[in-house]
Amino acid sequence: MRVGVGSTNPVKRDATEAALRHVSNLSVEAIAVESGVSEQPVGERETVAGAQNRARNALAAGAFDLGVGLEGGVADVEGTDGLYLVMWAAVTDGTRVGEGSGPRLRLPDSIANRVRDGEELGPVMDDVLDTDDVAKKQGAAGALTGGVIDRERALASALAGALGPFVTDLYG
Template sequence: MRVGVGSTNPVKLSATESALSAIADAPVVEPVAVDSGVSEQPVGERETAAGAENRARNVLDAGEYDLGAGLEGGVAEVEAADGLFLTMWAAVTDGDRLGRGAGPRLRLPDAVATRVRAGEELGPVMDDVLGIDDVAEKQGAAGALTGGIVDRERALAQAVAGALGPFVTDRYE
């Protein structure tokens, strides 16, 4: 089985491999550069989830894959709590079925949220705040905001695992 991941980000590739490792005869996972069809900084659950779905579908259009996986990070206001939250969505499709899963939501510090609300992208803001480059390809905001308890790869792997539900169980039929 071949699975294409709609990104060349090594963290997204590793997260997908991690989620799929529990499957017998774990599939080959390959990065595929595709467009998300959403803004560089998705805002809201709907736009973030749509980016993941678009990436998953675009993978299948880009090559001969059994499954397309898309992962998207964004920011969202949530009804249950004040503040701006980091959110993560994953989608997996075989062209007919579509599975969706989400990772944890993490409240952004006010100083970070203010800059993101003003139009800056979360990744570069976190790079600036932390004084390091390419946080998104390392621990991610999730790792920085939890002191490493949950890093970006593990958070995204949980989202992918949730999206795999329709493909690993018959509970969705």
């Protein structure tokens, strides 16, 4: 099975391989595509749209069986206080689309305030952690959970949910 993942970020490629590890003859190719949303998606709607756009654009970029889109964003979550890191995945074969979300992780107020003021989460995390490219490593998820879950596992979890219509007949 050939799968195009709509990002050249190695963490997103690895997350796709992890979620599809049960598939024989798997080939995952990272494809640079446009998400069609802002660099820092805000809200569930924009984050989902980014994942859907990446999946469609990845599928259209080659002779793939599936296109995968993974998108991280920040969102207020009804019934809670604070701003959350959210992760969404979308999968398409050109006919069907599956969507799934990963864990929602509350951002510390000091980080949330900077993001609300217009900064992107990745660079803020780099600054707070005094590192470079945290998004290509453990991600904010790894930092916020002390390594209990890292970005790859969080994104793989979102993708596992999105694969439902492709791995079971329960979706009709």
